[in-house]
Amino acid sequence: MICIDKQSNDPWFNLAADEFVLKNLAVDVFMLWQNTECIVFGKHQLPLQEFDLQLVERENIPVIRRISGGGTVYHGPGNVNFSFVTTESADKINFGKYLLPIQLYLRSLGMNAEVVSKSNLVIHGLKISGNAASVHRNRSLHHGTLLFETDKSRLDFVLQKPKQAYHTKAVISNRVETTNISKYLTRALSFEKFCNGLQTYVNQYFGISGIRLFTAAEIGEISKLSNEKFKSREWNFGYSPDYSIEREVLLSGEKINISLLIKQGRIDSVILSNEHLSDNEILKGALIGIPHDRHSVSNSLIQVQNRLTCDDIEFNSLINNIL
Template sequence: MIYFPVNSLDVRHNFALEYYLMTEKRPTEPVLLLWSTTPTVMLGKYQTAKNELNRPFIEAHHITAVRRLSGGGTIYNDQGGCQFTLITPTDDATIDFSSGLNLVTQALNQIGINAQDDSRNDLVVDGRKVSGSAQYLTDGYRLHHGSLLFNANLDWMAQALKVDPDKMKAKHIQSVRQRTVNLIDQQPDWDAEKFKKELERTLLNLTHAKIGHLKSVEEDRLRQIAASQFNEKSVWKSEQRPYDHVHKNYLTGIGVVSVAFDLDQQQRLADIKLSGDFFSNINLQHFKKALIGKPYQREMIAPVIEAQLNQSPIKGLQPDQLTDLLF
């Protein structure tokens, strides 16, 4: 394993670093990163900003907004917490959080924090969330990145994020604040920097990672990637227009899945948008193109959805579940 120290507090630089390592540097062994950000909200790949983010609060408090290349839900973090990244060379196109969460859980336990994995992608302490994870795949690589809350501003988190009411109802919570807790409760004598250093030391011991460094020309490349792939305008330009029909549900173990669509006068699909906090590598444009023009009849639509999800699965979701939602 190779550990690349990250000094930047700019989430766009750090997401660019992940992307550069996977698509251009292409290491032959796993990579570990540990990094922090200024106050930031990170929108999932398949989410709609209007539904997830309190834009007036975010802009008034100069919180950075960025869209990830991974699925899952929106998270908030700041310098009171940190992020971890694991990049693994693999030909397996399956989204799998187990190995990454096992490593991070082991490291946390060794520094006196009693965290454990819970549900599909979270780490919890006494049933309350301290970490959320997401993944995406490129040719030959799997990236697993996640947040760790040590002394993050949970009040800002609660005000910056909107949480789907169906999701809160399913999880029996009233707000994001009720569901989340900081790790400082377990190490009250530490600050966030001490936590990050202890976690770094332990992860390096567990993985026997060697230290890697980037050249100045590579840092120049990161700035280019950050500007093109992770600029803030791309977050807000996806504001959802009104659709004639919106069918949405929270599916346990999968997440929020929403299908918004229009029908033409012949009752054919004229437009369709799939969104949510699910995990997948599905190409939404390909999904849309495959369905537009099809008659709004279950027997005509079901085989198309099955073919699309067989090609690019949504973690935990069966094709008939998505078809049921559409109808």
């Protein structure tokens, strides 16, 4: 096993680097890395049901889909992430194997971290680490987070569940109470020293002798993957499992039920409870085929607003209710 220093806190680059190493390198690799503030969600999740997208956008927080399964996590100051990419002949997903050195390092600092629900690390029943995995041929990626001194109020604020309901088979995060590792230290330890100690411990555990950087060519490939995939709407929203929504809206003073089916991030069908409503075909024409996001829905409906039999209040409510 070798260690690679990503030398980046760019979340898109760092998630792309995990995929690049998984699919393009043959050697076993350990990486310890940090991201600027972002929300990272699982490959098979629907982001709209994991957090309040309007709130997150107002806070200017990036939201990024990763290639591994599992639930939604918060990355930011005081949080460190680790990745193990290995070649496996069998038992390709084995969280315990790669969480063990993390547990032993924490034990050396005077705390007993336990593995629960196959892939979470907890101290006194409170979660300090969430982990996920991905397999590509005979290669496995195990990566996870460690909450050292994360602002928990910030974490809870940005991961607020949305009020709207979505009907989908997407994986739903299992929200549990979290805590910080720093609370359980028996002696003072800075975040930097904690990370350096973890790096040294894992290196010794796996017999890693030295750290290398990505080459210029590798950085170029990772950056391309970051820009073309991890920053794309198609990956972050279009890859979502199919979902549907049912909302009650007010049109011309009449309460109408409207149902949308969304496939690959785009509105596939629109059904209104009053099929004789004059607005019915106008709404279908404006909505079917467009991305199901605020920018696209707003722009499309504004183009037909003067043809709809609703006032400005009803119009704005319509936009808010079908997102």
